[in-house]
Amino acid sequence: MLAMMEALAAIKAFVASGGPILYWIAALAFAMWTLIFERLWFYKGSLGKIKAQTVDLWEARGERKSWNSRQIRKALISRAASKINQNLDLLGTMVTLCPLLGLLGTVTGMIEVFNVLAVTGGGDAKSMASGVSRATIPTMAGMVAALSGVFGTTLINRIAERENHMLEDQLTMDH
Amino acid sequence: MKMNLKKAIVAVAAAGAIALSGSVMAQDKAASLDELLQMVKNSQIAENKENRQREAQFRKQRANQANMLAQAEATKKAEEDRSARLEQQHKEREQDVQAARQQLDDRLGSLKELFGHLTSTAGDLRSALDSSIISVQYPARTEFISELIEKMNSETKLPSIDEIERLWYELQRETVEGGKIVKFNAVVSDPAGNKAEREVVRIGNYNLLSDGKYLTYDVKSGSLNELPRQPGDHMKGAAAIQQATSGFTKVGVDPTGPAGGTLLSALINSPSIVERWHQGKLVGYIITGVGVFAILLALFRFVVLSAMGAKVSRQLKSNTASEDNPLGRVLKVAEENKGADTETMELKLEEATLKELPRIESGLNLLKIISMVAPLLGLLGTVTGMIVTFQAITIYGAGDPKAMAGGISGALVTTVLGLCVAIPTVLLHTFLNGKAKRIVHVLEEESAGLIAEKSESK
Numbered sequence: 197m198l199a200m201m202e203a204l205a206a207i208k209a210f211v212a213s214g215g216p217i218l219y220w221i222a223a224l225a226f227a228m229w230t231l232i233f234e235r236l237w238f239y240k241g242s243l244g245k246i247k248a249q250t251v252d253l254w255e256a257r258g259e260r261k262s263w264n265s266r267q268i269r270k271a272l273i274s275r276a277a278s279k280i281n282q283n284l285d286l287l288g289t290m291v292t293l294c295p296l297l298g299l300l301g302t303v304t305g306m307i308e309v310f311n312v313l314a315v316t317g318g319g320d321a322k323s324m325a326s327g328v329s330r331a332t333i334p335t336m337a338g339m340v341a342a343l344s345g346v347f348g349t350t351l352i353n354r355i356a357e358r359e360n361h362m363l364e365d366q367l368t369m370d371h
Numbered sequence: 372m373k374m375n376l377k378k379a380i381v382a383v384a385a386a387g388a389i390a391l392s393g394s395v396m397a398q399d400k401a402a403s404l405d406e407l408l409q410m411v412k413n414s415q416i417a418e419n420k421e422n423r424q425r426e427a428q429f430r431k432q433r434a435n436q437a438n439m440l441a442q443a444e445a446t447k448k449a450e451e452d453r454s455a456r457l458e459q460q461h462k463e464r465e466q467d468v469q470a471a472r473q474q475l476d477d478r479l480g481s482l483k484e485l486f487g488h489l490t491s492t493a494g495d496l497r498s499a500l501d502s503s504i505i506s507v508q509y510p511a512r513t514e515f516i517s518e519l520i521e522k523m524n525s526e527t528k529l530p531s532i533d534e535i536e537r538l539w540y541e542l543q544r545e546t547v548e549g550g551k552i553v554k555f556n557a558v559v560s561d562p563a564g565n566k567a568e569r570e571v572v573r574i575g576n577y578n579l580l581s582d583g584k585y586l587t588y589d590v591k592s593g594s595l596n597e598l599p600r601q602p603g604d605h606m607k608g609a610a611a612i613q614q615a616t617s618g619f620t621k622v623g624v625d626p627t628g629p630a631g632g633t634l635l636s637a638l639i640n641s642p643s644i645v646e647r648w649h650q651g652k653l654v655g656y657i658i659t660g661v662g663v664f665a666i667l668l669a670l671f672r673f674v675v676l677s678a679m680g681a682k683v684s685r686q687l688k689s690n691t692a693s694e695d696n697p698l699g700r701v702l703k704v705a706e707e708n709k710g711a712d713t714e715t716m717e718l719k720l721e722e723a724t725l726k727e728l729p730r731i732e733s734g735l736n737l738l739k740i741i742s743m744v745a746p747l748l749g750l751l752g753t754v755t756g757m758i759v760t761f762q763a764i765t766i767y768g769a770g771d772p773k774a775m776a777g778g779i780s781g782a783l784v785t786t787v788l789g790l791c792v793a794i795p796t797v798l799l800h801t802f803l804n805g806k807a808k809r810i811v812h813v814l815e816e817e818s819a820g821l822i823a824e825k826s827e828s829k
Contacts, residue, residue, distance in 0.1 A: 263823070267819035270816050270817075274820075275817065285804065286801055286802070289801040293797060296790060296794055300791070303790065307783045307787070310783070314780070
C-alpha cells in the first residue's frame with residue numbers, strides 16, 4: 197500500500213513537471229497497448245474457432261474446383277482476414293501519433309519558456325526551468341510510448357500475416 | 372569659365388537696368404537731347420559743391436573725436452579702480468562667511484551627524500511614499516518631506532523640532548497603515564477612461580480593489596486605474612472582501628505590492644489562449660481554416676460511411692438486392708447478367724465495383740493530405756516567425772529579449788496549431804479509411820462469393 201502510494205506520488209510529480217500533455221500521451225499509450233493485448237487475446241482465443249469454422253464450411257462443400265467455389269473461397273478468406281486485420285491500421289497510426297504528441301508538448305513548453313522570458317525579461321533562469329522541463333519530458337515520453345508501440349505492433353502484424361497465410365493454405369482447391 | 376559667364380550676364384543685366392532707369396528719368400525732365408546734356412552738366416557742378424562741404428565737416432569732427440577718446444579713457448581708469456576696491460571687499464566678506472560657517476559647524480557638533488541621518492531617512496521615506504499605494508489615501512505627503520530635505524541641505528536654515536517630529540509621524544503612519552485593510556473613497560478610472568469616485572478597499576500596501584475589480588496605482592500621475600484585464604477565477608474574492616465586515620475572506624494579494632502591483636499586471640499581461648491564437652497571424656488562420664474544414668469533412672464522411680456500412684451489412688443478410696447501397700448495386704449487375712459466362716460475369720462485377728469506389732473513398736485522400744500539410748504549414752509559420760524575430764534583432768539588437776520573445780512565441784504558436792490540426796486529422800483519416808476499406812473489401816472480395824452462394828442455394 198505504502199509502496200503504491202509512493203509510486204503514485206512519483207507519477208504525480210512526473211506529470212506535474214511534464215505538463216498536461218503527458219496525460220494525452222499516457223491515454224494514447226494505454227489505448228494502444230489495450231488494442232495490442234486485445235489482438236493477442238483474439239489470436240490466442242477466438243481466432244482458432246473462426247479458423248475451424250471457415251475450414252469446416254470449406255470442407256463441407258461437395259466440389260472445390262468450379263468458379264463458384266473459387267469465389268466462395270475468396271469470400272471466406274476475406275471474411276476471416278477482415279477479423280484478423282481489425283484495428284491494425286489504427287495501431288500503426290497510434291504509434292506515429294505518439295512522437296507527434298511529444299512534439300506538441302515540446303512546443304507548448306517552449307511557448308511557456310518564452311512567455312516567462314517576456315514577463316521577466318530573461319533575468320531569472322530558474323523560472324524558465326519549469327517550461328524547459330515541460331518541453332523535454334513530453335518528447336521523451338512520446339518517444340518511449342512510440343518505441344514500446346513499435347515492438348507491439350510489429351509482433352501483431354507478423355502474427356496477423358502468418359495467420360492469413362495459414363488460413364489461405366488450409367483452404368485447398370481440388371484439381 | 373562658368374563663373375565668368377555668370378558674372379558677365381549679371382553685369383549686362385545691371386547695365387541694362389541702369390540704362391533703362393536713366394532713360395526713364397530723362398523722359399521725366401528733359402524734352403530734348405540738348406536739354407539732357409545741360410542737366411547732366413548742372414548736376415555735376417552741384418555734386419562738386421556738396422563734396423567740398425562734406426570734407427570740411429569731416430575735418431571739424433576729427434578734432435571732436437580725439438576729445439571724446441580722452442574722456443572714455445578716463446572713465447575706464449575710474450571703473451578699474453572701483454573693481455579692484457570691490458574685489459578686495461569681496462575677499463574680506465568671504466573670510467567673514469568662512470569664519471561664520473566654522474562657528475556654525477563648531478556649535479552644531481554632533482547635531483550635524485543627526486541631520487545627515489535625517490536627510491537620508493527623509494530621502495528614503497520620500498521614495499517609498501512616492502510608490503506606496505497608501506499615498507492614494509493620504510495624498511501630498513511628500514511635499515513636506517521635500518521641504519524638509521531642502522531645509523537640511525541649505526546652509527542658512529535649520530529644521531524645527533516640529534518638522535523632525537512630523538517625519539517620525541509619517542514613518543510611523545506608513546508602517547501602521549501597511550498593516551490595515553481600509554475602505555475609502557477615491558477617483559478611479561475604468562478601462563474605458565471614465566473617471567468616477569468609488570469606494571476603494573486597500574489591503575495593507577499590497578492591493579487596491581474596487582467593486583470586485585483589481586486596481587493599479589500609477590505612480591507618475593498618481594491616478595488609480597482598473598486593470599484592463601482582471602485575473603482569472605483563482606484570484607476571485609475582490610468583491611467579497613469589499614462587502615465583508617469580519618471573519619476571513621479569500622482574496623488575491625500581490626506580494627510585489629509596494630511597487631504598485633507589478634506581478635499582478637505582469638501575470639495579466641501574459642496572453643490568453645485566444646490572443647495566442649491571434650499571434651499565429653495569417654498562417655495561423657489558414658491552419659485553423661484547414662483544420663475546421665478537415666473536421667467538417669470527416670464528420671460528413673463519417674455520417675455517409677456509417678449509413679453506407681449499415682446498409683451493406685443489411686444487404687449481406689437479405690436475399691434481394693436493393694439499389695440503395697453499393698453492394699446491392701453490384702449484386703443487381705450480377706442478377707441482370709445471370710446467363711453470362713464466368714469471365715464476362717467477373718468483368719461486369721469488377722466494372723460495377725470500380726464504379727462504386729470513388730463514391731466510397733471520396734474525401735479520404737483530401738483528409739490524408741490535410742493531415743500531412745498541417746504540420747508543414749505550422750513549420751512555415753515557424754520559419755516566417757523566425758524571420759520576423761531576426762528582423763527585430765537586426766533593428767533593435769539582441770539586447771532586448773522581450774522584443775524577440777514575442778516573435779518567437781508567435782512562431783511556435785503556428786507549430787502548435789499545425790500539430791493540433793494534424794493529430795486529430797490523422798486519427799480521423801485512419802478511422803474513416805478503416806470504415807471505407809471494410810466496405811470496399813466486401814465489394815471486391817465477397818460480392819462474387821455471395822453471387823456464387825446464391826446461385827448454389829437455388
